[in-house]
Amino acid sequence: MGVSAKIAPSMLSSDFANLASEARRMLDCGADWLHMDIMDGHFVPNLTLGAPVIKSLGKHTKAYLDCHLMVTNPLDYVEPLGDAGASGFTFHVEVTRENWPELVKKIKSKGMRPGVALRPGTPIEEVYPLVEGENPVEMVLVMTVEPGFGGQKFMPEMMEKVRVLRAKFPSLDIEVDGGLGPSTIDTAASAGANCIVAGSSVFGSPEPAQVILHMRKSVEDVQNSS
Numbered sequence: 658m659g660v661s662a663k664i665a666p667s668m669l670s671s672d673f674a675n676l677a678s679e680a681r682r683m684l685d686c687g688a689d690w691l692h693m694d695i696m697d698g699h700f701v702p703n704l705t706l707g708a709p710v711i712k713s714l715g716k717h718t719k720a721y722l723d724c725h726l727m728v729t730n731p732l733d734y735v736e737p738l739g740d741a742g743a744s745g746f747t748f749h750v751e752v753t754r755e756n757w758p759e760l761v762k763k764i765k766s767k768g769m770r771p772g773v774a775l776r777p778g779t780p781i782e783e784v785y786p787l788v789e790g791e792n793p794v795e796m797v798l799v800m801t802v803e804p805g806f807g808g809q810k811f812m813p814e815m816m817e818k819v820r821v822l823r824a825k826f827p828s829l830d831i832e833v834d835g836g837l838g839p840s841t842i843d844t845a846a847s848a849g850a851n852c853i854v855a856g857s858s859v860f861g862s863p864e865p866a867q868v869i870l871h872m873r874k875s876v877e878d879v880q881n882s883s
Contacts, residue, residue: 662876663852664869665690669807670856677717686866690723692854697728701805708737715742727804739767747772750783772796781818802835807856811836816848823849846875
């Protein structure tokens with residue numbers, strides 16, 4: 658498998674009042690990316706952070722800011738997030754069935770890496786055109802919980818989507834998000850996920866560096882044995 662392990666602590670679980678120091682702490686603990694959940698209160702009921710927060714955080718870290726947009730109109734966010742310094746821009750397939758080629762083009766033009774996410778109820782086949790298109794996305798995020806809130810239970814039945822994706826696209830970055838931690842990482846890694854978003858399991862641990870290391874090792878062990 659020609660992809661590397663990337664562990665992305667979900668900043669939704671961090672202390673928002675100390676975002677810069679929390680980001681620094683995660684990177685010191687071995688994180689590769691920082692996962693930023695952007696919600697509009699419409700696509701999902703929760704409301705979180707937006708471009709001003711990404712811009713503020715960017716003054717304190719050079720980390721890869723992996724932005725997951727749980728929003729109804731992702732096109733409206735491309736320019737502000739690009740200007741704010743976002744690194745990755747992952748939108749939901751459910752809201753972009755018509756205009757994704759334009760969206761991907763715009764994301765890339767702002768220097769960000771495009772990705773597509775899908776909710777648990779969305780068939781995996783819906784993302785194929787975006788991965789196989791003339792101007793493809795570079796990552797697929799398989800949600801392993803319903804998007805909108807942290808701290809939910811991992812849905813192992815979503816791993817079939819990951820297995821199918823990995824068999825079809827061996828060099829694609831496949832991200833999983835929701836309920837990931839020491840007890841579920843082996844299931845996700847063995848299915849073929851290489852980008853791991855983890856919130857509560859990392860931020861809630863007295864030893865976050867150990868949790869990050871454990872998850873990285875799980876992904877790498879699967880890659881080394883394949």
